[in-house]
Amino acid sequence: MRQEPDQIFAQPLAQVTDFVFNEDVARVFPDMIKRSVPGYPTIVENIGVLAARFAQPDSVLYDLGCSLGAVTQALRRHVRSEQCRIIAVDNSAAMVERCQEYLLAQNSMFQELLPVEVIEADILSLxxxxxxxxALNFTLQFISPIQRPELLTRIHQSLLPGGALILSEKLCFQDPEEHALLTELHLDFKRANGYSELEIAQKRSAIENVMLPDSLEQHRERLLAAGFTKVIPWFQCLNFASLIALP
Known part of the structure; x- marks a missing residue:
């Protein structure tokens, strides 16, 4: 499937509206995420590697906020537990449609892949x-902070003994100097990947009221309050990190 370059914010917009995962974003999402999130390919591929350790026979693996199914594809490449199946969920119809197309393409390249059910749904009511x-891969940050504790509590209650939650998020930092430095380094990353100052500024305006990041300390406290016993950071690149939470 041909991937288009992200040029959504390349031209001046009369009004910058809140960011939504619509068809325009779905069409360019692979390019957008690769150029915007440091370490994204490493995170995605290694979620599959990590999942192979925690996946249990005859069980479900969830990819919540699956977008185009990159994590789901990584799970299928690495998990070999018998009779596992994946449920991939997203609330964007455009993302779900393209996710199904990507998974069909993966079917043609690999054999004996885990079965996947792709659902268009709100994970808050599922x-x-x-x-x-x-797996919550850069999903929680788009959910209202008030609703995050209940979601994590329900995930913990549904986890089998020996299972895991893998949570990837953009971070903010309690130390102002640390936060400012890593924010600027992230902007340097975007510039190095070809984004103009106009694109960076307009994307920031579009997303600042939609994506609300937490600090690592806030994530740890919330996960422990939800019932998880251990929270283990396994990856960080600039202000993006991924954690393993154990029941």
């Missing part, structure tokens, strides 16, 4: 089945 793995 009833979870008992599962050995949940």
């Amino acid at each position: 009833q979870f089945q008992p599962a050995s793995l949940f």
